[in-house]
Amino acid sequence: xxxxxxxxxxxxxxxxxxxxxxxxxxxxxxxxxxxxxxxxxxxxxxxxxxxxxxxxxxxxxxxxxxxxxxxxxxxxxxxxxxxxxxxxxxxxxxxxxxxxxxxxxxxxxxxxxxxxxxxxxxxxxxxxxxxxxxxxxxxxxxxxxxxxxxxxxxxxxxxxxxxxxxxxxxxxxxxxx
Amino acid sequence: xxxxxxxxxxxxxxxxxxxxxxxxxxxxxxxxxxxxxxxxxxxxxxxxxxxxxxxxxxxxxxxxxxxxxxxxxxxxxxxxxxxxxxxxxxxxxxxxxxxxxxxxxxxxxxxxxxxxxxxxxxxxxxxxxxxxxxxxxxxxxxxxxxxxxxxxxxxxxxxxxxxxxxxxxxxxxxxxxxxxxxxxxxxxxxxxxxxxx
Numbered sequence: 001x002x003x004x005x006x007x008x009x010x011x012x013x014x015x016x017x018x019x020x021x022x023x024x025x026x027x028x029x030x031x032x033x034x035x036x037x038x039x040x041x042x043x044x045x046x047x048x049x050x051x052x053x054x055x056x057x058x059x060x061x062x063x064x065x066x067x068x069x070x071x072x073x074x075x076x077x078x079x080x081x082x083x084x085x086x087x088x089x090x091x092x093x094x095x096x097x098x099x100x101x102x103x104x105x106x107x108x109x110x111x112x113x114x115x116x117x118x119x120x121x122x123x124x125x126x127x128x129x130x131x132x133x134x135x136x137x138x139x140x141x142x143x144x145x146x147x148x149x150x151x152x153x154x155x156x157x158x159x160x161x162x163x164x165x166x167x168x169x170x171x172x173x174x175x176x177x
Numbered sequence: 178x179x180x181x182x183x184x185x186x187x188x189x190x191x192x193x194x195x196x197x198x199x200x201x202x203x204x205x206x207x208x209x210x211x212x213x214x215x216x217x218x219x220x221x222x223x224x225x226x227x228x229x230x231x232x233x234x235x236x237x238x239x240x241x242x243x244x245x246x247x248x249x250x251x252x253x254x255x256x257x258x259x260x261x262x263x264x265x266x267x268x269x270x271x272x273x274x275x276x277x278x279x280x281x282x283x284x285x286x287x288x289x290x291x292x293x294x295x296x297x298x299x300x301x302x303x304x305x306x307x308x309x310x311x312x313x314x315x316x317x318x319x320x321x322x323x324x325x326x327x328x329x330x331x332x333x334x335x336x337x338x339x340x341x342x343x344x345x346x347x348x349x350x351x352x353x354x355x356x357x358x359x360x361x362x363x364x365x366x367x368x369x370x371x372x373x374x
Contacts, residue, residue, distance in 0.1 A: 008355045015329070017336050017351055042369070046361060049368045050330055052304070053311045056220055058210045058227070063202055065224075066231045073236065 004036055005029060014043040183247035190238045198238075202231055205248075208332055209255060215327045216259040217266070218316060226258050245341060252334060252342045256324060263320065307368060314364040322357035325350055 005013075005026055012018050013026040030036045181200070189197035209230055213223035233254050241250075296304065315323060324343055328334040336354070340347045362369065 007359075008351070011355045011358060012351055015336075015354065017354075042362065043358065045369055046358060046365065047330070049365055050311060050361070053215070053308055053315075053331070054304075055207070056211050056214045056223070058206045059224060062206055062210070062224060062228065063199075066202060066206075066228050069228060069232050070235050073232065 003029070004033060007039060010036055010039045011043055014040050014047075183251075184243050187234075187238070187241055187247050188243060190235070191241050198235060201234070201247075205251060206231075209251075212252070212255060212327060212332055213259060213262075215312070215315065215331060216323070217262050218312060222262060226255070226262060229258055230255050246338060248334060249338050249341045252328060252332070252338075256342055259324075260320065310365065310368060314361050317364070318357050318360060321345070322353050322360070325353040326357045326361070329354060 009018075009022075009026065010030075013023060013030075016023075018026065026036075030040060181197075183201060183204070186197040186201050190201065206227060209227040210220075210223050213226040214220050217223060217226070230251065234251065315326060318326065321343060325339055328339045328342065329336060334342070336350045337347055340350045343350065343353075345353075
């Protein structure tokens with residue numbers, strides 16, 4: 001018959017891959033053309049043969065294995081804090097550096113507020129007793145500690161004992177005197 | 178109760194709903210295992226790869242964007258895994274036996290489990306032989322043709338979706354399928370002639 005379709009066009013028709021208009025044209029032609037009907041039948045026969053490749057059932061433990069793999073991966077994930085840092089694109093050494101920096105800042109603030117925590121010599125180095133000599137610093141610390149002692153408390157007493165010992169050290173003759 | 182779409186379920190998974198993930202798992206595990214089984218020809222490896230797909234889906238849940246059909250996304254992950262598995266297998270085989278020709282056939286993969294209708298031994302042998310022929314014919318196709326046939330014929334994925342999964346045009350998918358079917362028609366001639374069906 002005249003105007004037979006190409007095999008590829010008939011194949012596309014058999015597998016329903018044609019647009020509506022093309023589909024209609026092929027259908028009209030095939031209704032009248034034995035040769036094209038034969039080609040279509042070849043593809044349908046092949047399709048039936050391919051159907052005989054049977055399905056495989058997943059094993060009964062498939063789901064539990066998926067859950068187990070997910071649980072393993074979830075456990076190995078970093079903490080929320082770590083993920084947040086990772087999300088910021090920070091490299092590994094930045095997190096410890098940040099923590100160290102925070103420790104230094106917090107320590108500096110504590111020392112600033114409670115100068116008595118450091119010996120006089122260190123207090124002087126931090127500059128908290130800017131204008132004063134070691135003796136001035138000691139008198140400031142002593143005044144504060146004495147006030148706390150009056151309020152009562154064993155911790156304050158301990159600090160007082162420590163300061164008293166420093167007094168003893170300061171009373172030692174200086175080298176060359 | 179209305180059946181929820183894959184997309185709705187996945188959006189819930191993204192929000193942390195593990196029950197929705199279980200529904201997706203139950204819905205897609207068999208098709209995925211079959212897909213991999215037909216792609217790599219090894220049921221045990223097929224299960225491992227299908228599990229890996231679900232693992233990747235779960236891990237990527239927070240980044241899921243409903244721009245394409247869920248199955249397109251799912252089978253794109255699966256296609257990548259299958260391709261890697263096939264390449265690994267070929268590399269290992271080449272390392273062991275030297276370069277392989279086009280006619281290279283792997284050792285006989287395990288035969289898929291038969292339905293529980295208790296066929297006779299003879300029927301089982303005929304069925305196993307027929308499956309072996311089909312499997313060999315499909316496995317011998319070039320990678321993209323094989324992907325297209327398995328997705329279209331066995332996974333019932335629309336050819337427009339196949340185009341997205343394989344990242345080719347729709348007309349290219351049609352052409353791939355046509356060439357694949359022409360090759361299969363020639364290779365499976367004994368079955369088509371009716372002599373062994």
